[in-house]
Amino acid sequence: xxxxxxxPIEKEQTTQEKVYEQIKESILNGKIADDTxxxxxxxxKSLQTSRTPIRAALQDxxxxxxxxxxxxxxxxxxxxxxxxxxxxxxxxxxxxxxxxKKVADIISETQLKALREIYNEQxxxxxxxxxxxxxxxxxxxxxSLVKIAGYKxxxxxxxxxxxxxxxxxxxxxxxxxxxxxxxxxxxxIIASLExxxxxxxxxxxxxxxxxxxxxxxxxxxxxx
Numbered sequence: 001x002x003x004x005x006x007x008p009i010e011k012e013q014t015t016q017e018k019v020y021e022q023i024k025e026s027i028l029n030g031k032i033a034d035d036t037x038x039x040x041x042x043x044x045k046s047l048q049t050s051r052t053p054i055r056a057a058l059q060d061x062x063x064x065x066x067x068x069x070x071x072x073x074x075x076x077x078x079x080x081x082x083x084x085x086x087x088x089x090x091x092x093x094x095x096x097x098x099x100x101k102k103v104a105d106i107i108s109e110t111q112l113k114a115l116r117e118i119y120n121e122q123x124x125x126x127x128x129x130x131x132x133x134x135x136x137x138x139x140x141x142x143x144s145l146v147k148i149a150g151y152k153x154x155x156x157x158x159x160x161x162x163x164x165x166x167x168x169x170x171x172x173x174x175x176x177x178x179x180x181x182x183x184x185x186x187x188x189i190i191a192s193l194e195x196x197x198x199x200x201x202x203x204x205x206x207x208x209x210x211x212x213x214x215x216x217x218x219x220x221x222x223x224x
Contacts, residue, residue, distance in 0.1 A: 015049055020057035022047065027066055027077050028166045029132050039074040066163060080168050082217070088164055089213040095154060095161075096142065096209065097202040100189070102149045104198035111148050115190050118144065122186065126179045134179060135169045141186055172216050185211065 013021075023043065026032045040058065044051045058075060061067045067075050080088070118141045125133040139162045146155045173179050185208040192201040 014053070016053035016056045019043075019047060019049060019053045020060055023057055024061060024066065027061070028135075028163065032077055034077040034079050034167075037070055037074045037076050042074075064160060064163060066167070078164075078167065080164060084164075085168060085213065085216060088161055089209055092158070092161055092165070093206050093209045095158060096145070097206050099146050099149050099151060099154065100193070100201045100205045101198040103145050104193050104196055104201045107148055107193050107196075111144075112190065112194060115141065115144060115193070119183070119186055119190060122183055126183060131173050131179070134173065134182075135166055138169070138182065138186075139166065168216060172212055178215055181211070182208075 023032075032038070040051050040054050043054045043058075047054070058067065062069065062075075066078055068078050070076050118137055122134055122137045122141070125131075125137060142162065143155065143158060146158055173182070185204065189201060189204050189208065192204050
């Protein structure tokens with residue numbers, strides 16, 4: 001069969017996909033505050049589109065747990081309770097420590113280089129005080145490990161958990177020195193992968209996630 005030199009046609013995003021991504025980005029980046037009540041009509045007017053793609057996008061966000069319905073008022077960004085927060089990190093620790101053990105055994109130099117590049121980009125984001133970019137790169141760092149392990153189902157589960165984590169991520173990074181410490185912890189994780197030490201990698205991942213959860217708990221403590 002002849003090898004046809006053709007480029008694949010890039011699929012254009014539908015209006016619904018564009019609406020979904022824009023609303024989701026605004027939620028995760030804190031542009032829509034968690035005490036804001038909004039409706040389909042308001043979003044349609046703001047995005048200058050019909051209510052049909054808005055309704056479909058909102059249903060997806062409801063299914064993901066990023067927004068909730070407020071009876072007779074509209075919708076609002078989901079607030080993560082302390083109990084839910086603990087559950088999120090319990091799941092992440094359980095999953096990601098197992099993932100990184102496999103990664104330590106199979107990671108290639110090319111994949112290590114990609115992790116270092118994410119680390120370098122995070123450092124730039126920290127120095128420029130771009131918290132949103134820093135959080136996005138944090139998610140990329142963790143999801144990259146799952147991709148290296150080849151766990152497709154776990155990747156989807158973790159993406160949902162990371163989305164919920166991002167709802168409280170800005171709060172965690174507001175704690176003095178946390179961005180610098182996250183970067184340091186990521187560097188230690190990379191170093192353990194470079195040495196192919198699966199037990200150390202799992203230990204450092206667990207400590208990294210526990211420290212983030214502890215930081216959030218400290219922030220949430222009532223001031224005396």
